[in-house]
Amino acid sequence: MREYLISAPMNELLLALSRGPLADPPWQAFLRLLGEALDADYVTLILRAPREGDSGLVINSVVLSPDAVNAYNESYFALDPFVNLPPGEVFTVDAFMPPGEYYQSAYFRQYVEPTGIRHIMGADLGDELGNTARLRFARVAGRTNFAAPERELARCLLPHIQQTIRLHARIARVESERTLFAAAVDRMALGAFILDRRARIRHSNSAGERLLAEGRWLTQHEGQLRLVHRSDQQAFRECLDDVMQAHLRGEPGLVKALRLDSGSSPGPGLLMRPLPLVAAPDGSRNPSVAVFVSDPEYQREAPVDVLMTLFGLTRAEATLSLLLAGGATLDEACVRLHISRNTGKSHLSAIFSKTGVTRQTRLVQLILSSVAPMGD
Template identity: 30%
Template sequence: MSDPAPSTGTDNSPITLDRFSQILDKLYEAALNAEGWEDCLEHIRDELHGNYVSLIVRTVTAEDAGLIVSVSKDRRTLEQYTPNLNVSPFTGVQPDRLVTTADVISDAEWRASDYYRDWCAPHGVYHVMAADIGTREGEVYGFRVTRSEDEPPFSAADKDLGRRLIPHIKRALNLHLAMHQDRKVLSLYSRAMAQLLVGVVVLDRDCNVIESNQAAQSILDKHDGLRIAGNQLEATYANDNRKLQRMIKDALHHDGTQQKVGLTEALSVGRPSGQLAWGVVVQSISPDEWTEGKQRPAVAVFVRDSESKSQPPVKLAQQLFQLTPAETMLAIQLANGMSLEEAAEALNIRRNTARAHLRSIFSKTGVRRQMELVRIFLNSVAWLGTKD
């Protein structure tokens, strides 16, 4: 037999399954989008008849301004800075345990505390229901529901509802953290690919473009050998385009479930500008049994701009090779394909000065030839520090 639905609020009316489902719906929406937390907390505040409901994401420290997501009955904004939060009677409570003021402190001690006098009383906070929620990543989030002294204390049914919500809030926070971490990692991958001048275009099963990174967009914006037409990737020259479309179709028909790796093919795509051809690699993306529909990623097209000249941060290159600023600027020009004479002219220095810098660079890097210098410079992590 299932447990009876807990009653909530001052009228002791039981929460309906529909209302509980609405809270959970808002909660898991918030897990996907951080902007949804306020709406979720508002639903909880309304159900528990609180004057505030807050989620303490980070407490204030000397290095961090902290973050508190809160909603209130009268729509007032709760200030981020909460003095004496470290001396709150709810700090240090066992994770995932729901408590009320009466569970952790006597009424006299509560009224005499700095935390109540300096922060709670001015905000009309007297009754508090609280839990510190621990996540898989070791983070601890504070969940607080409050009422004024004029309102009744939280009932057994209120606390029952709170306890039922805690596991869901915990799962939503874990989901939010996992997704946020994945997005951060994907963002770092995308930035690294862009800084290495590798464009990535992702196609679905109908060959439509569903995503492209910054480097790819920069290449496509040139309209120089590759373009997007009708939401599909095409090469300018007919012969190149036939080969590209054939490679994409082969990748689409490749059954990635039968082999551990997808089909990969390469192509050189000519550019009307006469500049060095684009290097293009087409790779199939193995199907994901959990992902259906036409928008499923099916093919990845990688495009490399071999001729583009990048500028790594001078300071970072200096740190890596212990060069002077002048030596670093010369090394960057050489790595971008200039001769020593061309680099001297571009930097507006004399050829003898450039030769002296080059001898010093050879001595510091341990190389003996200019080609070796270019190789170690291009293979260094300095290029990953390129600003967007």
């Protein structure tokens, strides 16, 4: 049977790599260990190359000086000739380009040489998804250049580094999308809660936090989402049990809706749906149920500038439209805007003409169903 042995230093290096993107500070512990493995004085990971107007994302194992880092990120990156290496291969400067050309370049003489660095080895990474990175290793003057053993070790580590960058980029994209969609739900004045199998709150958006803070309809007890009124809580638990069972059966299509009792006026509406099953060691803590809460008393808003762009309104017309969409009558809106009713009617006529609607109720529907609230 073949033996798979990993030395203690290599084990430490690979563990640091797996923790690299989420470490504090990110990547630096791994880069320091990588520098020790390759006997490099400095290691640099460039996750986003600098360009005009963008200093990029450059991480150094050791910071020579803030001035040196800023100088490269702001100007010298444009002079660097040791770029665009064939992906997945490891080169020293001497093997990549004529040594005389490099050591006589303005980049080396004005930027590299004053730092005391003499020898540089590098590799570029890239995959079909567009995840790219650059690794650069440096030794100071007076030391020998990087040799075949260092180049081979670096080459063997490249696929592991590429995969870690790829996974982290995927996580970052998912998180970015989640943040964007969560913000969109907030703009719609929807409270959103993610509950586990014990009805404990695992996540809530800002609109949900506002509803909890108000305490009129929702509260939490020992981390569990509760409804304030007993009759609402009983109906909520019955619906929640049905949705939870659908989650356990792997039926994410089930939806349960509930209107809260608020007496004469319409109360908030709740919608519950199961989340897909997720494999994890502790299934009880898995996200299980999504709960959305819509409060009819909460006014959605949209920025004036977005309404002006969407419908060609003047600022005065857009401001009036927002007040009407928020539930104000024309007379109430005129008072708040300190304009006469005749001026308000003139604005409203112009709004109707520009939006193509003829009734105030239709105007409110048009604004609230447009993308305008998403721009708040």
